[in-house]
Amino acid sequence: MARMGAFGVVVVVMVAMCVSPILGTFVVEENSLTVSTPDSLKGTYQSAIGNFGVPQYGGTLSGFVMYPTVNAKACEKFPDNYFRSSSGARPNFALVERGDCYFANKVWNAQQAGAAAVLVMDNKKEELITMDSPDDDPVASQYLQNISIPSALISKDFGDKLKAALASKELVTMKLDWRESLPHPDERVEYEFWTNSNDECGPKCDAQVEFVRNFKGVAQILERGGYTQFTPHYITWYCPQAFIESKQCKAQCINNGRYCAPDPEQDFTKGYDGKQVVTENLRQLCVFKVTNNSSPRQPWKWWDFVTDFQIRCPMKENKYGPECAEEVIKSLSIDVDAVRKCMGNPDADVDNPVLKFEQDAQVGQGTRGDVTILPTLIVNQRQYRGKLDKTAVLKAICSGYQESTDPPVCLSDTMETNECLDNNGGCWKSGSITACQDTFRGRVCQCPLVNGVQFEGDGYTHCEANGPGRCKVQNGGCWEETRDGAHYSACQDQHPNGCHCPVGFEGNASAVTGGCVDINECTARTKCQCPECKCTNTWGSYDCQCSGGLLYFAEHDTCINRKSAESKMGWTVSLIVLSGLAVLGLGGYVVYKYRLRSYMDSEIRAIMAQYMPLDSQNDSVQNHNDDV
The missing domain is CATH 3.40.30.10 (Glutaredoxin)
Structure with a gap:
């Protein structure tokens, strides 16, 4: 808490000791940085995120590392544009040393000189700590909210290695990475x-x-x-037992010292x-x-x-x-x-x-x-x-x-920035359907779900609609074409997966890589091969004509006499009619026999009942006698 008095500090210390039987710890939040050059430093390192400025959560930032030859602790202003990169080049990260002034002051001075990020190297060997903003510096309050770049504290050993590489005129490039700084489950x-x-x-x-x-x-x-x-x-906070009756506790606490807050003006009067x-x-x-x-x-x-x-x-x-x-x-x-x-x-x-x-x-x-x-x-x-x-x-x-x-x-x-706008993010795309999905942390290539139809594939080079209804979405990604009023498609419901050329076509059924090509049944000699036949190829089919007034019989790929065909057709129709009549007659006879037999059975039972009692009647009489 800013401007906390001496008593407030005591209370905070006491609370840290007494608020729970199990002590917690202050966790240093970290992000990773990856050095790509030189080879001697190549690898991934950890750094502690500063508690001011703007860490690029969910993102990354790549740049060159610069170490100032003067003002190494960055406690003074740098010359204008000292760290600013030239147009079109990667940004520059300022490497500065800890000590002599506030962390926030170092970062502000580097930002003013054009740095895109600041790495503060520790001045002693210790675990990473969190760089906090100053509470009581009136000068800091004037610039603190204007710090708009990320900053991080790195270990002394790593900082010394960076300094040595830069002193040897080696180019140091690195990527700051905050993508895993916060969980995203x-x-x-x-x-x-x-x-x-x-x-x-x-x-x-x-x-x-x-x-x-x-x-x-x-x-x-x-x-x-x-x-x-x-x-x-x-x-x-709470007030230690020994101070409950003090003026300070009575002024700052409720419920007999159990819950306290510092005096806003630090003046009890x-x-x-x-x-x-x-x-x-x-x-x-x-x-x-x-x-x-x-x-x-x-x-x-x-x-x-x-x-x-x-x-x-x-x-x-x-x-x-x-x-x-x-x-x-x-x-x-x-x-x-x-x-x-x-x-x-x-x-x-x-x-x-x-x-x-x-x-x-x-x-x-x-x-x-x-x-x-x-x-x-x-x-x-x-x-x-x-x-x-x-x-x-x-x-x-x-x-x-x-x-x-x-x-x-x-x-x-x-x-x-929507990465899908640039070359579709390197993902698969067909017409208006794309596998590029924009997320806050960048694009992902994932085959889409369109109108209830799921596309499947690697998302980068190939996606294909699968399942029922797939032909309604860009024809399932399959070949289709219309000519002279005839339409053919390689997407058919009987083939729920993949594309298949329809009858009369062959080739690659994918609309992306080519398509289906008409089969010339006449050249392929698969149809219309009888001696009297004359074959004419059509798109997706064929036309077979017979010479001498003969009629083409496609079922047997042959030509037959027209009269014979008509006769055969007549006999076929007659046979179908006779067969139907026979079935109806047989069915009628079976029904008649069943009803006649049922009628006879009932008549015989009625006649016999007049001369002898039936079992059911005997049972009835017996039961009646039992009741007497």
Whole structure:
């Protein structure tokens, strides 16, 4: 927290020790860099992402490494365009040394001189650390939000090797890679924003207020569309037992020292107290819980409440507090009573379940480190590094989606370059159908699904429609042609996979590599081969004529006498008619015999019943006697 007093520091230390029986750790978020030249340095190395500027989450950046011959620590301004690359050339990365000034100051000076990225080499052998922005430097606040390039800390050993290679006049080229800096397991991104309702803590608070206002629209679009699951959090400390009765704890804590926030002005005699801040933090948490658990769910209203509260209830105008906050809640049609019930009694000497959860959540779990910096953004359980800027944060969130599941907002012109526009991204394409799919991290070549029909193939050189209905989509990628009103296609429903030339054609049935060629049945001597036949080839078929008034009989590929043919046809028709009549007669006879037999059976049974009792009648009489 910026400008935290001595007591605040003690509280933070005590909380880090006591907030949970299992200690978490601060995790250094890293990106990789790959050196391609010289051969002596070729390989992949790790670097720590700076907590300011704009890391290119989801992307890569290639360039040349430059080491300044003067001002190696970059604490002074460089000559104009010192690191700027010439037109059309790769950008230059500034390699500078640690020490003598703030990390952010080094990066700002290098950016002003045209550097596309900055590598800060450590000045001692140690594990990588996170380069943070200064809290109390008034000069830094003037340029901090204007840093727009990425920066990273590298180890001293690696930095020395880079310096030695450059001193030997070797060309050092490398690629900075942030594609795996944030996990991207599925089609939804889960992210947390750790913040504070205090708006009087200097440049960082101003940056938080500005970010929430600018990011609200995008956040609500993502949440309403089900693309994200957002959760706000508020850092909360507690007062050590020995100081609970002190003036400081009473002014900064609620629930008998359990939940505390620093005094906004660091002056207990004026302005607002820390306990008012932690109470407002609790209220904002409860606004989220109430709207998230309402029916219908509306968790995105948290953004409306926070932005409206910042505008209508600022500390500078002495409007910060419960009265103004509840007016904002009512204006947004949020249940005020439900919010009050959620908050509980801040004066009670009991645990508050909402704030207790916040304290526990501050401790890192799994790949996520402790939350010790305000503000902190966590995307898919990894802490975001970089400045709070709408575009920068959205880039980070967009990099958390699985390939090809990016929401539309991540594929806008301002967010990324559509690689499919350049030579179709090197992917397969047929007409308007393409295997090139644009994603936030770049294009992927994947055979498409078009109108319910799945194309299959490698996505780069070949895709082919498969399954039912495939002929309706660009004819299944098969050959087809129309001539003189006759249409033939190599895509047929009886062949659900692949292309097959129709009868009368041969060749490659693919529309891409050639097509089907007409078979000349006359030359091939496969049809119309009788002595009296005269063969004429047609496109896709043939015409066979017989000489001497004979009639062509295609079934046997022969010519026969027309009268004979008619006679044969007559006999055939007669035979069919007679056969039908015979079948009908036989069927009628069978029905007649069955009905006659049934009639006779019933008559005989009736006559016999007059002279002798039947079994069923005996049973009836016996049963009747039994009842007597």
